[in-house]
Amino acid sequence: MSNNTHPLKGLVVRAVQQSDGPAIAALLEQPKAFVSDHWGPKSSLEEHIKNSVLAFSLSEGESEALFLFVLEEAGEVSGVLGLSTLIGTTQPRYHFRAGKRVHQSHALSVYRDIDLLLLGNDCTGSTELCLFAVGQKSSLAVQGAALIEGVFEFARLNPNLLGQRLIAELPGLNGNSSKSEFWLGLGDRFIPQELKHESVGVLVELLPRTPIYLPFLSPEVRSVIGLVSCEQSDFRSFLESNGLYFQDMIRPEDGGGVLEVLWRQVIPEFNRTRNLNDRPETNSQAKFRFECS
Amino acid sequence: MLVRPCTLEDIDAFERLAFDSPVGMTSLPLDRRNLEVRLRASQSAFAKVEEQGCGEESHFLFAVEDHKGNVLGVSGLMANTGINAPYYNLRRDRTYQVSSSLQKHVAHSALQLCGDNSGKTLLNSFFVDENSRTPELMNLLSRARILFMKQFEDRFQNDVIVEFIGITDENQESPFWNAVGLPFFDMEYDQAEQYFATLSPTFIAELMPPFPIYENLLSESARQVIGKHSMDYDDQLQIALAEGFQYSNFFNFFDAGPCLSGPRRLLKSHQNAGEISLISAQADYQEKYLVSNLKGTDFRCLLVDGLMDAEGALSVSPENLEALGLDPGDRAMGVVL
Numbered sequence: 287m288s289n290n291t292h293p294l295k296g297l298v299v300r301a302v303q304q305s306d307g308p309a310i311a312a313l314l315e316q317p318k319a320f321v322s323d324h325w326g327p328k329s330s331l332e333e334h335i336k337n338s339v340l341a342f343s344l345s346e347g348e349s350e351a352l353f354l355f356v357l358e359e360a361g362e363v364s365g366v367l368g369l370s371t372l373i374g375t376t377q378p379r380y381h382f383r384a385g386k387r388v389h390q391s392h393a394l395s396v397y398r399d400i401d402l403l404l405l406g407n408d409c410t411g412s413t414e415l416c417l418f419a420v421g422q423k424s425s426l427a428v429q430g431a432a433l434i435e436g437v438f439e440f441a442r443l444n445p446n447l448l449g450q451r452l453i454a455e456l457p458g459l460n461g462n463s464s465k466s467e468f469w470l471g472l473g474d475r476f477i478p479q480e481l482k483h484e485s486v487g488v489l490v491e492l493l494p495r496t497p498i499y500l501p502f503l504s505p506e507v508r509s510v511i512g513l514v515s516c517e518q519s520d521f522r523s524f525l526e527s528n529g530l531y532f533q534d535m536i537r538p539e540d541g542g543g544v545l546e547v548l549w550r551q552v553i554p555e556f557n558r559t560r561n562l563n564d565r566p567e568t569n570s571q572a573k574f575r576f577e578c579s
Numbered sequence: 580m581l582v583r584p585c586t587l588e589d590i591d592a593f594e595r596l597a598f599d600s601p602v603g604m605t606s607l608p609l610d611r612r613n614l615e616v617r618l619r620a621s622q623s624a625f626a627k628v629e630e631q632g633c634g635e636e637s638h639f640l641f642a643v644e645d646h647k648g649n650v651l652g653v654s655g656l657m658a659n660t661g662i663n664a665p666y667y668n669l670r671r672d673r674t675y676q677v678s679s680s681l682q683k684h685v686a687h688s689a690l691q692l693c694g695d696n697s698g699k700t701l702l703n704s705f706f707v708d709e710n711s712r713t714p715e716l717m718n719l720l721s722r723a724r725i726l727f728m729k730q731f732e733d734r735f736q737n738d739v740i741v742e743f744i745g746i747t748d749e750n751q752e753s754p755f756w757n758a759v760g761l762p763f764f765d766m767e768y769d770q771a772e773q774y775f776a777t778l779s780p781t782f783i784a785e786l787m788p789p790f791p792i793y794e795n796l797l798s799e800s801a802r803q804v805i806g807k808h809s810m811d812y813d814d815q816l817q818i819a820l821a822e823g824f825q826y827s828n829f830f831n832f833f834d835a836g837p838c839l840s841g842p843r844r845l846l847k848s849h850q851n852a853g854e855i856s857l858i859s860a861q862a863d864y865q866e867k868y869l870v871s872n873l874k875g876t877d878f879r880c881l882l883v884d885g886l887m888d889a890e891g892a893l894s895v896s897p898e899n900l901e902a903l904g905l906d907p908g909d910r911a912m913g914v915v916l
Contacts, residue, residue: 377680389763389785389786389787389788390785390786391782391785391786393778393779393781393782394764394766394774394778394782394786396764396765396766396782396786398762398763398764398765398786400762400763400788402790472796475793475795475796476676476685476687476793476795477685478685481681481683481685484681488678488680488681489678489681491676491677491678491679491680491681492676492677492678492681492683492684492685493676494674494676494687494689494791494793495676496689496790496791497790498793498796499762499788499790499792499796501762501763502758502759502762502792502793502796502797503796
């Protein structure tokens with residue numbers, strides 16, 4: 287028996303509506319739901335939905351905005367995906383970038399390549415995949431893929447809202463907490479005792495801005511750079527199968543890797559024409575709806 | 580005891596001192612040919628000191644000998660650092676990071692490779708036989724250089740620096756080197772010091788990290804020795820402090836030993852020294868003076884018992900006068916010990 291029905295057939299990705307609140311809240315309870323550190327407290331979901339509905343209707347793309355997409359399957363919401371645009375343009379976003387310097391002395395026949403981490407704001411203006419969850423009976427391969435397909439379609443239609451690049455910050459081992467080997471071995475060293483109770487995300491502002499030499503860090507710290515916590519390893523593979531990749535950006539909070547991709551690498555016709563300073567566009571995407579086929 | 584310029588004939592004594600000196604004393608390498616080059620350069624510097632202005636490196640080496648002519652120690656004086664080769668130090672910088680959301684700032688302390696001490700006058704190469712380290716000899720050998728500078732003032736820079744060997748452990752390993760140097764040089768401390776003593780120091784620039792080395796990231800054992808001197812050099816350091824040298828933000832880049840600095844004209848020996856005339860008279864004098872003649876190649880500096888009269892003439896024994904190569908009535912430079 288052959289089955290000609292495409293597995294995504296009948297799945298719909300659409301802009302969020304205020305009434306989706308309870309369904310999204312339930313999805314975020316899933317153990318493998320991915321919620322970025324920058325999402326904010328759970329209690330603010332209603333607020334986020336409101337902002338997102340507004341963002342879809344304005345479609346201005348001038349400042350940071352949140353676009354929430356839901357997956358509908360036979361009238362039921364079975365997945366959610368959030369994009370934060372223009373990240374870091376109101377509050378700076380920090381990442382380490384991994385680099386290398388070669389030191390060579392011919393006279394001594396010494397050749398050393400030295401790894402560095404440089405704290406910067408390289409993701410400024412990018413779009414962050416900040417929320418992702420599918421229902422218990424759904425799979426990344428089907429429902430997840432449908433969400434991505436719908437969102438890529440949105441990106442194709444709205445290049446000027448989204449910046450050049452899509453990123454996803456994945457939590458590192460023993461993620462963002464005072465238990466993170468990475469934080470304890472690097473960032474924490476620069477934080478005076480009286481500030482250690484503050485949240486790590488905020489303390490990052492106090493780290494030095496010139497390169498950090500990795501040879502000065504302990505082997506334990508160096509070994510977790512770019513690693514992703516086990517809970518998100520499936521999600522990482524899923525993102526990688528959709529074109530995102532780890533290049534050289536690292537979360538300062540826990541050493542987790544940042545996956546990234548240029549929109550035009552995954553959407554050939556993605557053509558961002560507008561600069562940040564140009565007049566905003568006015569075409570509303572409030573009714574955005576994409577039917578997988 | 581007498582201080583005089585080193586000559587090529589000192590090579591055996593020089594080699595013996597180099598052998599006994601610690602590995603961090605890179606101006607005394609264990610390499611006879613290299614030592615010979617240094618002795619020749621010193622001879623030439625002394626020969627030219629009377630007619631030449633500042634501008635050359637001019638590395639003067641002084642020997643201290645006992646009354647039998649045995650060389651007990653050596654000290655050096657470089658008129659200008661950074662001429663023949665770059666002069667590197669680590670400089671401690673403090674920078675602030677400010678958090679606008681927390682309304683807080685924190686200071687980060689970092690070591691930065693620098694050439695800030697280039698173009699200064701340097702006291703170095705100080706080493707004395709272990710059995711001869713009396714306070715008098717140490718003072719004589721150390722301060723003779725300052726009398727020499729006073730005599731040829733315009734050959735030397737206003738700022739004088741002196742570095743002290745840092746801490747090594749019982750295995751002759753430097754905790755600082757192991758934390759900072761090893762990852763970049765891929766060689767042990769003594770090997771690196773040996774290279775530095777005998778090769779062009781440009782390899783420092785090639786291999787040393789150009790960006791700040793944050794002290795917070797270093798191991799406790801490395802941080803503890805930054806700016807600390809080896810106790811073998813404590814006497815010499817105390818002399819430098821008494822002379823008016825002060826701790827600075829600069830450190831040796833291999834072992835993080837301290838670099839002290841001071842304005843030449845404010846050094847105590849410089850301030851208190853003056854030109855005097857000498858009288859030859861045999862008597863039981865109570866006061867001790869450092870006295871030097873006013874010569875270059877024939878420079879001599881002595882620790883003498885003497886008596887200063889109201890006119891500023893110093894009475895010393897005929898033997899001392901002869902050792903200085905002077906006649907009664909000649910001018911000299913003198914300072915109370």
